[in-house]
Amino acid sequence: MNKLYGNVQGLKPSLKKKLGNLYRRRVPANRLYTAELARTLAQLSAEVGRPVSLLLARNGQMRAVAVGDAAALPVPEHAYLESRLSGYRIVHTHLGGGGLSAPDLSTLFLHRYDSIVALDVEEGRPTRAHLAHLVPPEAEEEDWRIYPARPWDAYLQWDYGAALAALEEELARQADLRELEDGSGERVILVGIDEGQGPEAELRLEELAELARTAGGVVVHRELVYRRTLDPRYAVGRGKLDELTSVAYHENAGTLIFGVDLTPAQAGAIEQATQLKVLDRTQLILDIFARHARTPQAEAQVELAQLRYLLPRLVGKGKQLSRLGGGIGTRGPGETKLEVDRRRIGERIHRLTREIERIAKQRREARKSRKRNRVPVVAIVGYTNAGKTTLLRALTRKGDAGENKLFATLRPLTRRGYLPGYGEVLFTDTVGFIRDMPPALVTAFRATLEELYEADLVLHVVDATADGALEHHRVVEERLGEMGLEAPRLVVVNKIDRADPFDRMRLEEQLGGVAVSALEGRGLEELASRIVRVLIGSGLPAQPWAQYDVRPMG
Secondary structure (H helix, E strand, O other): OOOEEEOOOOOOHHHHHHHHHHHHOEOOOOOOOOHHHHHHHHHHHHHHOOOEEEEEEOOOEEEEEEEOOHHHOOOOOOOOOOOOOOOEEEEEEEOOOOOOOHHHHHHHHHOOOOEEEEEEEEOOEEEEEEEEEEOOOOOOOOOEEEOOOEEHHHHOOOOHHHHHHHHHHHHHHHHHHHHHHHOOOEEEEEEEEEOOOOHHHHHHHHHHHHHHHHOOEEEEEEEEEEOOOOEOOOEOOHHHHHHHHHHHHHHOOOEEEEOOOOOHHHHHHHHHHHOOEEEOHHHHHHHHHHHHOOOHHHHHHHHHHHHHHHHHHOOOOHHHHOOOOOOOOOOOOOHHHHHOOHHHHHHHHHHHHHHHHHHHHHHHHHHHHHHHOOOOEEEEEEEOOOOHHHHHHHHHOOOOOOOOOOOOOOOOEEEEEEEOOOEEEEEEEOOOEOOOOOHHHHHHOHHHHHHHHHOOEEEEEEEOOOOOHHHHHHHHHHHHHHOOOOOOEEEEEEOOOOOOHHHHHHHHHHHOOEEOEOOOOEOHHHHHHHHHHHHHHOOOOOOHHHHHOOOOOO
């Protein structure tokens, strides 16, 4: 016998068998229910003395039978991923009458059911039918439309299939209008969690918004949730999750992005409860890296990081592992790699690790060659989007302009430059840092970060326009300290052309840096002079012919 849900305690085996036989019933796809089903349901409900609820798929097949109200039914997987509704409807009984209850309507809304029907039962017979379905978010009514109570047989000849198709068409039309207004990006809702960080939680949520924008998302709502500890199942609690589901419906958003890392169980439970795509911060960063990886080395490093992150999440992740198509969180190694068994993924990780080791060896040989030639190396580091690539272009007078995006540079980029009065110098741009950098990325990009160990000077670029610039400086310095980097460092306060003068002065005073505008070329001569002094002070004298080099900086 198929499984019965809800409160089945105390029921006789004969009643359980009758209830189980409901799984054999089927309703035509263009009908809401049949007369036979309605009569049988009312009779069984009277015998049981409790409401009975049915979950039907869009093709009319019975998917679940429960003793109790609509909430007793299991929440199904989304049947039609391309539709705005779940692809399921509920037909259940009310012994006391009174129409659709608040829990009925809440269940309808939260799980995007196609419709919900309540049949009043008197003396074992159906009497009246109460029908409701969702309406487009722009409608003037509530989130649902409740039809007036009608005789139970009034809906027997109603073309339910045509009505459902019209509703889907209207929902899709409203969604298309939203997309035209906001562009082609995927509409996302951001969920930050403040576990006592105070003002820093707001900065983290702002950074999450920038990450989402870089990944191609359109942020339609931000929610900062205050919790002392994360809910072990839903992270933010079921009540808050229901609120976010409502916001997603009204904003036509299809993705929830959390600012913390979720466990596989949490991600699965949240997706099941909301029927939305669910990403955490690490997944978002991995997607950005995958978008910006343009060389074989960067692609290998990103794929390795993604597979290491996903390997422990292969169990229990549900449909996220088989979701196809583009969009936030779906770039990178590809769904086919995620559907193979652990052994094959482990083999792929092993091959990628060897490939990255090979790349690291090649880079070490190149660095040895530079060292034999005694060409000083100046590494440029900093928080992501601090302007490192733009500064590299300004110092070397070659290359493309930097992008106003996070993690635009994923591979070490070395260019030859000249410092007046000193001579030839190699400038190396590196991947940007970020707070709480996913460990998988730090490991995968070891070959990139190894460039720093051969640097004779490290330029630490700080964005003077960023909220929390001092915090960004601290994050980078902590990471460099963890790496055991001993090269002298020089702080460069960048983007002074757009910074508030007070913020600029405060940063210069507290960090002791050189203020520049890499975009406009301001302050570059002072920076070059400081670089020369540090290199000479480190025992790297100027090249003899440099005194004849009169080319200006900037």
